[in-house]
Amino acid sequence: MSVLTLASTPEDAEALRGAEAHRARLAGELAARVAMLLEAVNRDPSAADRIHAGLVSFCDRALLPHAAAVEATLYPAAHGMPEVRLLIESLIGEHRCLAALVDTLRAAPRPADAAADARAVQVLFEEHVAKENGLVLPLLAMSPDVSLAALLADMHRRLAQDTEDSSDHNSEEGQGMRDGQTMETGGCGGVCGCGGAEETAEPELDVREVPHALRHRDDGPRTDHTPDAGGVTVSLPRLGGWSLGGVPPVPAGDDPSARRPAPRKRPHGPRDRHADRTVARDRPP
Numbered sequence: 001m002s003v004l005t006l007a008s009t010p011e012d013a014e015a016l017r018g019a020e021a022h023r024a025r026l027a028g029e030l031a032a033r034v035a036m037l038l039e040a041v042n043r044d045p046s047a048a049d050r051i052h053a054g055l056v057s058f059c060d061r062a063l064l065p066h067a068a069a070v071e072a073t074l075y076p077a078a079h080g081m082p083e084v085r086l087l088i089e090s091l092i093g094e095h096r097c098l099a100a101l102v103d104t105l106r107a108a109p110r111p112a113d114a115a116a117d118a119r120a121v122q123v124l125f126e127e128h129v130a131k132e133n134g135l136v137l138p139l140l141a142m143s144p145d146v147s148l149a150a151l152l153a154d155m156h157r158r159l160a161q162d163t164e165d166s167s168d169h170n171s172e173e174g175q176g177m178r179d180g181q182t183m184e185t186g187g188c189g190g191v192c193g194c195g196g197a198e199e200t201a202e203p204e205l206d207v208r209e210v211p212h213a214l215r216h217r218d219d220g221p222r223t224d225h226t227p228d229a230g231g232v233t234v235s236l237p238r239l240g241g242w243s244l245g246g247v248p249p250v251p252a253g254d255d256p257s258a259r260r261p262a263p264r265k266r267p268h269g270p271r272d273r274h275a276d277r278t279v280a281r282d283r284p285p
Helices: 008-043 046-079 082-104 111-142 148-172 176-179
Strands: 204-206 233-236
Touching: 008 046, 008 111, 008 148, 046 082, 046 111, 046 148, 082 111, 111 148
Parallel strands: 204 233
Antiparallel strands: none
């Protein structure tokens, strides 16, 4: 089904679609990380601590810089429009709440506390993104006095600069190559034409280090709350012996069709429904 995008220029229409996809990828990765933490709390507390640390790192390098860049570029332009001035002020307040929740998540003393705080961060961010995608971004795109493409280009340049500064700081502190590889590039995936550094088309969530107790799931990962736009690439063990959605893994070189049960054969002719009936006859006296 085609989606109608209203904008003052074709460039703003393309920028609007790219901005919505970028926010959907952020929300999707956040949802996946929170789901992993919730599962780990009940199954392996040591794994929950590691996933908790990864979630806090994701918030620090992706969610909070994104909120700061939006507040510095998109919100000033929208605040000048009387119809959304109060909304923008409330969204700025939500940024403060998001930062406070991340700080609470960072200081969570127990895995159960971290799970509750992580779920609060997820709910707030998803509601916040829905307001931006449904109200703020379309209004900016339709305004002939505002160039949404130029605003997004400025926003992504700020993100790229923040990422570069953060990468230099990590290098000075002796961070490993693994942390450097997971750092965001600050681009938009090349979908909005903002000129920012390109990132991978889909964020990648590496679950190859998930403990053995969490691998053998019967119902697989929870993706019912992941946004439809974009996606998340999940790195799985190649020979881990575990499955998604309760489907058993297929050994290498094995033909799944060879293990299918043979189809049941139907009788060639119609079966007489009286064939199996035993008729009792009266015996002569």
